[in-house]
Amino acid sequence: MNHLVVSEISHVLLVVALLTRIMRRLVGGPRGAWIGFALGAILTVLPAEYTPTFYTRGLFGEFSALSLIFLAHFLVKGLYDYQLIPRREGYYLAVTGLAAAALIYPASLGVNALPDSYELGYGSAGLVAAAGGLGAFFLWRGCPVAVIWIGLSLFLYGFRLHPSLNFWDSFIDLPSVLVCAGFLTHALWRRMRDGKALAVRGGVDSTGHVLIDENS
């Protein structure tokens, strides 16, 4: 039954993190964030049909380790205005999450041309070794959050703490993949915006010529 406890914790985390962020915006500052946190905590102990987790579980299903990392980030950001995931690590998480999604989603939805990697997740030592290799890479690159993500996925899978016995479900889920896509899209947009601003103020244009600001 431990897997149900982990499932419950992940949905409580979602509700609390969401309300913390919303109340921080509405009320303002850390006071609003803590009010949101307390409100979320109270709502999640209501009888089953009245708690928001009853609906979030119906909508999203079970969360993966990557979602837990993102939720922890949003909660800490809401409460303490602190970035748990540094921007550089955010890129690593987002690119890896999207690559994993590309590996499992098409075939599991019926694309015949691709091998069904999701099936491997039920018990492949090779897949675990690959995840281990990825963790070693992140360790080498000095990315503690990414290492925790890999470690948590392996932990949930190895100790059967996730409601699914498939490694991939411990690793990623659709909401976390959408966050990854959103992060990369936002980063791309920001880079383009900054590039334009640089071009107007003075900088390097698309042909490589140096532009001089009128005031410089």
Place this chain on the structure above:
Amino acid sequence: MILSGAFYLTGLVVAYFESATRQPGGAKIRVVAQTTQLLSDRQARILPVSTTCPAPSVHSASSVVLPDGRIRAFWFGGSKEGASDVAIWSAEFVGESWRQAHVVLDRETLARGTRRFIRKLGNPVVHLDGDGRLHLYVVSVSLGGWSGSAVNRVIYRDDSCAAIDHVDRLISSPFLNLGTLVRGVIFEQEDGIDVLPAYHESMRKFPQILRVARDGRVVHRQRVKVRGELFQPWALVGEGGDLEMFLRRGEGTEARVHHAISSDDGEQWSEPQALETENPNAGISAIRLDDGSYLKAVNPNAERRSELILLRSENATGPWHPVHVVDNAERQDDEGHFERVEYSYPWLMRDSEGNIHLFYTWNRREIRHLRIGQRQLIEGGRAQ
């Protein structure tokens, strides 16, 4: 960094041992001995099953023989298919008649059991495990249409289905766990794992085999590769212990029943081939008779479901010969006012005396039950 590294290494070691010791598939399918010495010669008789069920719309029957020989049928019923008031109904066949139908699962009970919002219920499929416990696999939807389905397992305390022992939510898809449904008869492996012929329908429809452990978690999922859309697999143990599968055709596929075979208990499947039997995108059921021949319940017209017949063949791939017309729009006087006559979702089963039972949906208004002796089917087929 040291702490996260230690955490990662611990996880890696545990996960490696877990994956190395897991054996998701592989175990043999448990085959229940079914041969009777004397073929039952009971005459065909159709009985209404669901007349005591007040639901105006009923569909998708499933049934099981209880250890003492009684038969219990399950179906879904409500104001209409997909409505929030749809519940799973059940009735018991004792002696020569059907007892009062009663609700064995509703939306609220399943929602409480799975701790999540559920919008509607769908196909129920029942299975009696090796310990004599009733497992009811039922489709549910929290969001959207049937492509947003997931499968749940309900285990009852006893075969009266008055009290639920526990409920599990099956996770069988990485995509928000959406798109999995069940319809066909369930097998059991020798190690107690349930083998579910299931199917996926979200982007496209295809069959898959799910293996569910005693703790209600999927331990393996095998997708069956198909060209076009084929779904609602009905599996049976064929000659030499091979697992065979009959498939309903969907979009982009020839309007015939399709057939695939697996010689390793459902791990690998042959590419499905179209049989001679037409199929109007409707459910199929099949069973093996005591003489080793195959019996199949189908709508034999590629355009409509207004005729339901039993076909028999010495081989799964045919040739198939009609042995009994179950229902036919032309011979019903009370169906003239229906906009569309439909006999669908057949479910074939064999009882402990060797009689064959067929359950099917009659115009979405009733679940009907045909009981017929094997002698009628085998000798009737030879005469034709």
